[in-house]
Amino acid sequence: MTNTTEWPETTLHDRLRRVSRTFVRLADTLVADFDIADFLHLLTEHCVDLLGVSAAGVILLDADGNLQVAASSSQRAELLELFAVQADDGPCIDCVRSGAPMSCTDLAAETQRWPKFTAAAAECRFRAAQALPMRLRDQVIGGLTLLNAEPGGADRADIELGQALADVATIGILQQRTIARGDQLTDQLQTALNSRVVIEQAKGALAQHGRVLMDEAFTRLRGYARSRHLRLTDLARAVGDGTADLAAILKHPRS
Template identity: 45%
Template structure:
C-alpha cells in the first residue's frame, strides 16, 4: 500500500469519526461514507441503505443516479444481494455476468453498467442496521485488502452513528435514521425541481445543491426545502428576498 493511499485511508477514517458536533447532518455523513468507498476501493459506485429501528431497508445515499435506480429497483423487487446481506447479516458477493439467485436484479444492474456487486452489512452492537453496497464495472470480486477495508468502513459508519446516540441509543438512532430518510425525500424533490427547470441531470443537480449548502454553511435539507418552496432562486445564486440565507432559514 502506497504512502499516498495510506494517508487517504487515515484521512477518511478521521473524517468519519468527526461526528460529535451539534449540527451533525446524517445524510451528508452517509454521502461522505459512499464517496470514501468509491475513493478508496476498486469500485465504480456505492450506495448506503439503512433500516430505521423496526422498519424495512431504505436507500439513503448513492454516488450516482445509475446506482440509485438499481438500488431502488432492488428494494421494490425485495430481492437482491443487498437485501440478503441485510437479512442474513453477512457479506454478499455476486458476479452479475453469471446466472445466479437474483436474475431480475442482475439484469437491471447489468443494464446500468455494473458487472459485480459486494454488499457489506452495517452492524451496530449485534444488530444489523443497514448495508454498504459496492458496485463494480468488472465481473471480478474485490481483492482481499479491499474486502477488509470495506468491512472497516462499514464498522466505522456504525460506530460514528452510535456516537450520536444517548444511553437509550436504539430509540435515538431510529429517530435519526427516520430524519435521514425524510431528508432524502426532500432532496429528491429538489433534484427533480432543478432537472425540470434547467438543462441538467440528477447527479449535477445534487452536486449543485450540496455545493450551495456548503458554501453558505447550511444543511442540504434546508436548501432543498427552500428551493421546492420557492423561497430560494432555482439558479441557487441568491434567495428570493434580501435576507441572508442563514437568517432566512432560521427565521431571524
Template identity: 50%
Template sequence: MRHDSPSQDPRPGREREVGRAFVELADTLVDDYDALDLLDRLVTHCVSLLAADAAAILLADPRGELRTVASTSEDAELMDLLQLHAGEGPCLQAYRDAAPISVPDLTTTDRWPAFTAAADATTATVFRSVHSLPLRLRGEAIGALNLLHHQPGSLPPDDLALAQALADVATIGILSERVIRNSGIVAEQLQTALNSRVVVEQAKGILAEHSALDMDQAFERLRAYSRSNNLRLADVARDITTGRIDPTSVTGRHRSSGRG
C-alpha cells in the same frame, strides 16, 4: 482502476487519503450531526478509496424495510430498486445476515434469480460486480453499503476490510450508546435520515428542471453548495423546495428552455 489481487501495491498517497476519510467522518460525530451528510460522505469516500464506479447506502425504516438514503449515481439507486422490488439481492442478503456479500460477476451467479433477471433485462444497469457490506453494530444490522463496479472481478480482502471499517464508523455515528438504549430514539434517528432523503430528491428535481441538468449533475451542485457554505445537505434541499434558496445560486445557471 480496481485491484484484482491483494498483492498489488496501493495507489500513491492512499494511506493519507484513508486517514483523511476517517478524520472527516469522525468530525461529523458531534451532538447535532447530520446523518444524511455523514452517509453521503461515506459513499463518496468509498468510490474514491476503493476505485468503485458507484456506491449506495440503504437503511432500514422502522418497519424493517430498506430504502436508499445515499448514492453516488442514479444507476446505483436503480440497482437498489431492482433488488428491493425482487425482494432479494446482495444488499438485502448482507442486511439480513449482517455479513458481507461479494458477487464478482452478476452474470454467473444463480443465487438471486429474480434480481439478476431484472438487472439483465434493464439496459440502464451497467454494473457487473457488487460487494455489499452491512451497517452493523454488535451483530445488529441497520442497513447495507453497496460497492458497484462496471467490470467483473473480486476486491482484495484489505479493500473489503476498509469498506467495512468505513461502514462501521457510519453505523456508530447513527447508533450511539445513548441511542442504542432507547429504541424510540433509534427509530426517530433513522426516520429523520429517510425523510431528509425524500426532500433531497425533490430538490434535485427542481435544480435539474431549472438549469437543464441531469439528476447526477443536480446532486453534485447541491452537495457542493451545502459544503462550501457549511450547511446541512437536508437544510439546503428543504430551502430549495420552499423557495428560500434560488436554484440559480446553487447551480450557477439560469433557467433554460431545454436540456443541453
C-alpha cells in the same frame, strides 16, 4: 479477485493519506449540525474513491424493518433504481438479514438467486457486487453495497477496508444518537430516509431550472450548502418550498 493490489510507493503514500483523512471525516459526527444524509453520501463517495469500485450505495432499515435507499455515489436514475431493487432481492438484503458480508464476483451466474437485482445490474452494466453489513455487535442498521463494472469486483484488501468504513459509519450514527436529545435510532434512520426524498425533490427542481443533469444539480446543491455552513437537508427543503435562490445555487462552483 483475491490478491491484494500492489501499489507504487508514491501512490501508496497518497492513498494512505486519503484513507486516514476519510476515517477522520467519518468519525466526526459529534457536532450539533450533524447531517446524516450528507454523511451517508460522503461514505459512498469515499468508497468509490478508495476501493476501486464503480459505484456504492447505502441501504437502511426503516421503522417497519424494510430496506430503503439512503445514499448513492451517483445520482443517475438507473443506479438509484438498481439500489431500490435490493429491497426485493440482491446481495444487500441477504447481507442485512444474515449480518454477514455477501460477495458475488459474477452477477451473470446469480440470475436465479437474485433475478430482479441481476437484471437491473445488467442494464447498468455492473458485473460484480459486494454487500457489507452496517452493524455493531448484534445490531444491524443497513448495508453498504459496492458495485463494479468488471467481473471479480473489489479485492480482499479493499473489501476489508470497505467493511472498516462501514463500521466507522455505523458507530458514528449510533454514537450521534446519544446527543440527539434522546431520539431513538429508528427515528434517526427514518429521518435519513425522509431526507433523501427531500433531496431528490430539490435535485429535480434544480435540474429543471438550470437544465443540468441530476449529478450536477446535486453537486451544486451540496457545494452551496457547505460554503454557507447549511445542513444539506435544510437547503433542500428551502429549494422545495420556494425560499431558496436557485440561480445562486446553480452558479456555485463545483467543489
